[in-house]
Amino acid sequence: MSDEQIPKSSDTGVIPVELQPDGIVVEIQINNIVSNYQIPMHIDLRKVALSTCDVIYERANTHLVRHKKKYNCFIKIFNSGKVVVMGCRSEKSALLVARTTARMVQKIMGKSDQVIRIRNYKISNIMATVKFPFNIHIEKMSRKYPVNSQYEPELFIGLLWNFHDPSIKGVLRIHTTGSVTVTGAVSESELVEIVQRIYPVIKQSKM
DNA sequence: AAGACACGAAGTCCTATGCG
DNA sequence: CGCATAGGACTTCGTGTCTT
Numbered sequence: 001m002s003d004e005q006i007p008k009s010s011d012t013g014v015i016p017v018e019l020q021p022d023g024i025v026v027e028i029q030i031n032n033i034v035s036n037y038q039i040p041m042h043i044d045l046r047k048v049a050l051s052t053c054d055v056i057y058e059r060a061n062t063h064l065v066r067h068k069k070k071y072n073c074f075i076k077i078f079n080s081g082k083v084v085v086m087g088c089r090s091e092k093s094a095l096l097v098a099r100t101t102a103r104m105v106q107k108i109m110g111k112s113d114q115v116i117r118i119r120n121y122k123i124s125n126i127m128a129t130v131k132f133p134f135n136i137h138i139e140k141m142s143r144k145y146p147v148n149s150q151y152e153p154e155l156f157i158g159l160l161w162n163f164h165d166p167s168i169k170g171v172l173r174i175h176t177t178g179s180v181t182v183t184g185a186v187s188e189s190e191l192v193e194i195v196q197r198i199y200p201v202i203k204q205s206k207m
Numbered sequence: 208a209a210g211a212c213a214c215g216a217a218g219t220c221c222t223a224t225g226c227g
Numbered sequence: 228c229g230c231a232t233a234g235g236a237c238t239t240c241g242t243g244t245c246t247t
Contacts, residue, residue, distance in 0.1 A: 032238080034239075076238085078220080082218085124216075124240090127239060127241095128240090129242095158213095177242080183239095207247080
């Protein structure tokens with residue numbers, strides 16, 4: 001741990017998970033959350049761009065990109081009212097950024113007196129990494145679980161793992177060093193479940 | 208030694224292609 | 228020529244290999 005101040009909540013993007021039955025604790029590091037929602041109004045991008053200093057026009061004036069340094073994330077705002085938030089490190093900060101952005105747009109568009117609610121807010125993707133305290137024999141793992149795994153060393157050095165379970169959307173990329181990258185999860189709780197379920201499998205192919 | 212590339216997920220819009 | 232659809236780019240990250 002560094003000397004930096006670490007907030008108590010999961011705002012740092014780190015989720016500690018205890019793995020049963022061995023009691024090993026690993027940390028899930030969330031690196032990126034992609035979420036999207038809609039503000040039920042047409043947005044005048046030019047007006048928003050002129051009223052704030054932290055946005056830039058992109059793609060031939062079709063959408064704005066706003067850089068939130070505090071949360072180290074990007075927000076894409078489309079004139080249709082659709083907004084995409086990328087780069088947040090926790091569900092909480094993603095929602096917070098979504099709310100503040102909606103409020104900012106609402107204020108600039110001169111609709112502060114109206115009740116404008118965020119519509120269809122959802123997290124579409126969470127990308128996280130987990131480091132297991134041992135090396136993994138991924139070739140052995142792919143042979144043992146040919147249905148779930150996809151391993152083509154000439155194509156990519158990591159093993160691609162899919163649970164083929166409708167309740168779990170996440171896909172894992174497993175490396176020999178014990179590093180596991182999780183993509184496609186839609187909530188922090190799903191991330192925890194993924195790690196808990198993959199651990200017994202990885203343990204069998206421990207080096 | 209440093210940088211580029213590969214891969215996965217999601218949503219959006221732009222560009223290109225094909226058909227009537 | 229105009230419309231509809233398909234595909235590509237963009238964003239985030241880690242990791243190992245390959246190229247410069």
